[in-house]
Amino acid sequence: MKIRLYRTREGRTISNTSEHPIIYLLSDSVGETAEFVVRAAASQFNGGEVAIRRIPYVDDKKIIQETVHAAAETKGMIAFTMVVTELQEYLLEEANKASVPVVDIMGPMLEGIGKLFQREPKREPGLVRRLDEDYFRKVEAIEFAVKYDDGRDPRGLLRADIVLIGVSRTSKTPLSMYLAHKRIKVANVPLVPEVEAPEELYMVPSEKCIGLTIDPDQLNGIRRERLKALGLTSQANYANMERILQELEYSEKVIKRVGCPIIDVSNKAVEETANIILEIFRKGGGQR
Known part of the structure; x- marks a missing residue:
């Protein structure tokens, strides 16, 4: 043969x-x-x-x-x-x-x-592989969101597609996970007056950052409920209105310095805020 x-x-x-x-x-x-x-x-x-x-x-x-x-x-x-x-x-x-x-x-x-x-197939090679690639991109984005949640590692800010900044309880983590399911790598940073924002934040292009703000009274209610869920007294400084106003003022200064868009998350569902972020992301040339 x-x-x-x-x-x-x-x-x-x-x-x-x-x-x-x-x-x-x-x-x-x-x-x-x-x-x-x-x-x-x-x-x-x-x-x-x-x-x-x-x-x-x-x-x-x-x-x-x-x-x-x-x-x-x-x-x-x-x-x-x-x-x-x-x-x-x-x-x-x-x-x-x-x-x-x-x-x-x-x-x-x-x-x-x-x-x-009741229609003809596309007859395009490799469509299953593309679906697989989409799946792995989603998994990668979710792992990224977990790794760089809550400012754990500032190095992730420079690798992120989007960086969310704002005070505690402005839905940064839920938004990060929601957007990760859209295959977008998101990092988030909590803004606290006593903790200087990481230098890496000011190195991120402003169009990649999103500042989150919220009505003080609504934030006060959210934090009180959070303290109750943790079995703590609602009189803690975390839910004190004077403290909340101080945090929001500091957050506003940082967001202005970064020069990024601001979204008021008051009375907004996570999905609604995420859609606004996605629209900003698309207009800025981001790819999903």
Whole structure:
């Protein structure tokens, strides 16, 4: 038997030699779906061992032609998850000429879901991978929000997409987590008169910062409820109106120095404030 070697888009060399039957997997993406299905199917044949040759990122007819030739030489078969019609048709035509068996893994499901939705599929390669990438970006943003919550590490301010600043109980943490689910990396810094704001805050571009303010009476009510939840007396300095006014005055000075937009969160749900922040973020050229 003639040995044929050729390279995939990843630079790997695929051979047509194996002691087991060979199944060639053609995909216009990574090819993990095809491999999973093939291995699951092969397991139904007494654990039937097959040699899988995965050829990912197929975007031209030459690779298809090479694969068909290799499959013909080894009396193997081809399975594919390509969604581009032109490449599908070319593969089926070439495989038919060479008498190579071919299995369309995605086709029946696309047809079935197309009937369900009553519309044609996009037929764009790599959409699942993009969804996976969106998921991992979301996870990364959530981990970022947790790590740089409440000013824990000022170094995160320079890596954040958005920095929220304001006094305690202005919804900085809930906003950070909500925005993280939109794949935005958010850090937040509590502003307290006795604690100097970190120098990194003044190094962040003003358009990336959002100042949060709130009505003093509403903040007083929120803090009183917080103290009750903690089993503490509502007379603590934390809920003292004079103290609250002092904090808000200090916060206003810092926000003015930063030069960032200000949002009054009084009587606003987290979702409402987040939507305002997202609008500011988009106008500033931020990408979700």
